Amino acid sequence: xxxxxxxxxxxxxxxxxxxxxxxxxxxxxxxxxxxxxxxxxxxxxxxxxxxxxxxxxxxxxxxxxxxxxxxxxxx
Amino acid sequence: xxxxxxxxxxxxxxxxxxxxxxxxxxxxxxxxxxxxxxxxxxxxxxxxxxxxxxxxxxxxxxxxxxxxxxxxxxxxxxxxxxxxxxxxxxxxxxxxxxxxxxxxxxxxxxxxxxxxxxxxxxxxxxxxxxxxxxxxxxxxxxxxxxxxxxxxxxxxxxxxxxxxxxxxxxxxxxxxxxxxxxxxxxxxxxxxxxxxxxxxxxxxxxxxxxxxxxxxxxxxxxxxxxxxxxxxxxxxxxxxxxxxx
Numbered sequence: 001x002x003x004x005x006x007x008x009x010x011x012x013x014x015x016x017x018x019x020x021x022x023x024x025x026x027x028x029x030x031x032x033x034x035x036x037x038x039x040x041x042x043x044x045x046x047x048x049x050x051x052x053x054x055x056x057x058x059x060x061x062x063x064x065x066x067x068x069x070x071x072x073x074x075x
Numbered sequence: 076x077x078x079x080x081x082x083x084x085x086x087x088x089x090x091x092x093x094x095x096x097x098x099x100x101x102x103x104x105x106x107x108x109x110x111x112x113x114x115x116x117x118x119x120x121x122x123x124x125x126x127x128x129x130x131x132x133x134x135x136x137x138x139x140x141x142x143x144x145x146x147x148x149x150x151x152x153x154x155x156x157x158x159x160x161x162x163x164x165x166x167x168x169x170x171x172x173x174x175x176x177x178x179x180x181x182x183x184x185x186x187x188x189x190x191x192x193x194x195x196x197x198x199x200x201x202x203x204x205x206x207x208x209x210x211x212x213x214x215x216x217x218x219x220x221x222x223x224x225x226x227x228x229x230x231x232x233x234x235x236x237x238x239x240x241x242x243x244x245x246x247x248x249x250x251x252x253x254x255x256x257x258x259x260x261x262x263x264x265x266x267x268x269x270x271x272x273x274x275x276x277x278x279x280x281x282x283x284x285x286x287x288x289x290x291x292x293x294x295x296x297x298x299x300x301x302x303x304x305x306x307x308x309x310x311x312x313x314x315x316x317x318x319x320x
Contacts (some may be wrong), residue, residue: 036176048149048272048307056303060185062252069259 011071017064023056079262083186083255102182103190106113110171110184114164117267143306144297150310160312161201165194173254173298177291185301186254188247195247198309208315217319246308253301257294261287 032050036043087099087188121136143163147155169185176183184190206214218227218235264287272280 037248051300052304054298055253055297059245059249059252062256063248065256066248066252069080069255073078 007071007075011068014068014071015064017067018061021057021061021064024060025054028053028057079259081264082258082262085187095318103184103187104128106172106175106182106184107190110168111177113175114167114171120169121149141254145308146303147310150307152316154317155310155313156311162309162313163311165198166302169174169194169305170299170302173302174295176254176258177295177298183254183258185250186258187224191247191251192243192306193301194250195243198246198312199243202309202316205313209317210319214316214319217315242312246305250301250305253297257297261290261294264290 028050031048035046085101085103085194087097087101088105089100091098091100111183117132118139120138121130121132121134124130128264140163143166144159147159148231151158164225172185172190174184175181178187206217210216218232220231220235267283268280268287271283272278
């Protein structure tokens with residue numbers, strides 16, 4: 001296989017990891033909505049944990065994205 | 076079109092060579108200086124004529140102080156008061172670095188792993204020293220989860236050690252990856268505006284332009300969020316070192 005083609009396929013495969021992060025962010029927000037649905041007064045207290053969880057999960061998607069970017073532009 | 080990673084290039088502004096060491100004053104150092112001057116400027120100017128009814132500048136300074144103060148109170152408790160200056164400076168420095176990067180043509184120094192790794196290593200080494208200073212050799216107990224049967228420890232202790240050692244890596248890569256990916260994404264979509272607009276008499280460019288606007292708003296949120304996450308994780312690490320399990 002041509003090396004540049006393999007590079008593009010590799011970059012495409014690398015971003016598959018984003019799927020996991022999509023599920024994760026969905027779970028984070030689902031749990032947040034459930035929490036404020038059950039106890040609306042906890043809204044402000046839960047929000048800090050929401051953003052923390054969101055940022056932690058989102059970072060994992062970016063690790064996959066970084067691998068893809070490295071493959072595309074560095075090698 | 077230029078590579079979307081071109082914006083992260085470090086250019087020396089003033090060449091300084093010390094032997095074989097390259098100590099040039101680069102655009103990265105320039106923006107760090109701006110962040111430093113801006114951060115201390117807001118606080119010093121804001122609080123120089125402190126009044127009971129705060130003005131605009133004083134409000135900004137007090138909001139930032141209250142925000143980080145609450146963060147530390149919630150995560151570490153009253154013992155965390157001592158570490159306020161450190162966490163506050165970290166937070167303001169990273170926040171201004173991320174926010175300055177959102178200005179078009181500006182340089183984002185937090186998009187370089189060496190910068191974020193240096194910040195994360197300061198936190199990591201500081202927290203480890205703090206743990207040993209506070210608990211002495213008992214700090215090694217940190218790696219032994221309580222209430223675990225003997226044979227399981229053979230498995231769990233290495234995992235705990237690895238997870239402890241990977242803290243600076245995850246802390247730095249999170250910030251760096253967010254900034255790098257966000258700015259690259261905006262640049263790539265900006266390429267679409269031009270590319271689509273050129274073939275459809277500028278009409279097709281509207282859609283990606285709207286997308287960029289939304290993404291810029293998201294990036295500003297992320298810029299704040301990542302500074303916040305860095306600060307809150309620093310607090311949690313300090314809390315771990317102070318209170319163990």
